[in-house]
Amino acid sequence: MSRPVLEIKNLSCSVDHKEILHGINLTVRGGEIHVIMGPNGTGKSTLASTLMGHPSYKVNGGQALLNGEDLLAMPVDERARKGLFLAMQYPAEIQGVTNADFMRTAMNAKLPADHQIGVFPFRKALNQAVSELEMDASLPDRYLNEGFSGGEKKRNEILQMKLLKPAVAILDEIDSGLDIDALRIVGQNVTRMAQDRGEEMGLLLITHYQRLLDYIVPDYVHVIMNGRVVRTGDKELAEKLERDGYEWLRQEAGLEAEPSGSETAADLLSGLPL
Amino acid sequence: MRNIDKIRTSLGLDNIYGLYFSHKGLSSLMPLQRQDRPGGRAADPKCDPLTASCQRDGMSLEPIASPEPEELALFRPVEIEQKKKELNRPLPVDCETQAYRLRISPVGHQVNLPVYLAGERPAATYLDITLEPGAEAAITLVTAKTEEPIFLNISLEENSRLDLNLIKMPGYISWQLLSYRVAVATGASLRQHAVNLDSSVYQAGQVFLRGEGAEARTQTAAFVNSFESQRFDMTIRHEVPHTVSDMFNHGVIMAEGFGCFAGRGVIIKGAYGSKADQDSRFLALDPAAKAEAYPVLIIDEYDVEAGHAGSVGQMDAESLFYLQSRGLTLDEAHSLITAGYLFPILHDMARCVPALKQTVAYLQQRVIEKVSL
Incomplete structure (x- = not known):
């Protein structure tokens, strides 16, 4: 597999006729780990949902290219089959569909009709991933996310990422709702996968807290404020933000405090029932 | 291959007892194992072909006099909603009826009893079923191409347990009219599952929880195709303290189809400590699909727990x-x-x-x- 590259060029988008992103520029290559941080309501989750093609978000301008192909022109499922993966902040619960049936269907969706994965290789891969994530052995036969705790849902997103082997994975606040042990398990699994796959996979993490970065060491840390990337640095930038907050950066960038309410609601829209 | 053989093979019900009905009426109570009938159905030495009376392993079956019209009238459900749609085929109460009584005694093992009602029967079928104290049974009623009404009058005596499965065999398009009444005594429980994936149907159930600790849990899965009409009426009446009921109905409706879940949980004065829940939902796959859900609760006692939910909606965009x-x-x-x-x-x-x-x-x-x- 060649080294993937996700290029985001001057991307702007809106939700409910309100522009949230005002020109995002970012490039994620295989083998790189990027982290996006920023105050509530600045557009982090909006960026993730827009890249995946959530129907609530309208692209106003700019480009998003995956390996040179126009991502924004593709339907959601095609983006996924091209190798984009979004671990969601609020995964949907699907009654009556078992995790195992869903995962096998999703894996086969990326494979040609004459190379579909068989039951036994699939169960072997699934059981191994369940074990590595220290999940309940009954999870594959439970309905997709139904009745899962917040932590189980997040681990289930990582389970899917492990099995689907995406080219570029976006993890939207994968650390929220995780207890200390679960955070360690998720962090270690993501890091191991990044190491194993090397340049075959790029990672874009969205988080509020530096603690996740104790387990997943980033190459780049970007700060989004007011719908734009206002600063890019390395792990030390995340540590400074954890220590000092965002106010110094806001002043440095000459930004006004973002209004709470509408923008926060727009960010929270991703994952909520429409 | 005859209908009954196709149904049995499809459903994998070969190795359990069957009440076998044909166009001539009730045949016998017999094991339906293939080896018993290499060249056709073998004679059943425990059944009298003249009277169709049978006794096997703690079960007995005998013909009884047809119920009077006023008895059958009890099977009509109570009106739940004044504006409910008129049915094309209301439940008749003055029809010719073939009636049988089935008693199941506790024999130390669970009885699985599929009841086949296949082919065109000349008259309505009335089954009076009693589970004696402590008996456990699973009765699976499989209907295929049948147009005539079916009445089930069921008595669950103390500490008995019945799994009642009502399956309309897919692929046999016909109207189905089915109504049942169940009396549940102290410590007894009813679990009912109904599945109808095609054909129009009118199914009515009335459950009476008459002894402390009595329970009734009913579930229905309905797939309503275009131009079909499926209506499920269910009333569960809590008549004594500490009784439990739970209705759970899910339906999918295609274009031009009509579906209705009408649930009614009644807790009378004095039935304290009882619990009644119901949840009825339809997924409409097309704007032309029509559905109604009535999760009605009528409660005349303070110390109870009750919940109800009903919805008719389209597919969740977030799930998609x-x-x-x-x-x-x-x-x-x-x-x-x-x-x-x-x-x-x-x-x-x-x-x-x-x-x-x-x-x-x-x-x-x-x-x-x-x-x-």
């Missing part, structure tokens, strides 16, 4: 996005969500009656075929 984000096409996501809407009821039926696993697998496959169109 989630499945598509994993590479499933929109059609594949639609199919998976639609099938998943009915599968919990089928899975629960297999969990309650393991002998029906092959039956459930067959029904699941039919659902998948329908949603893959």
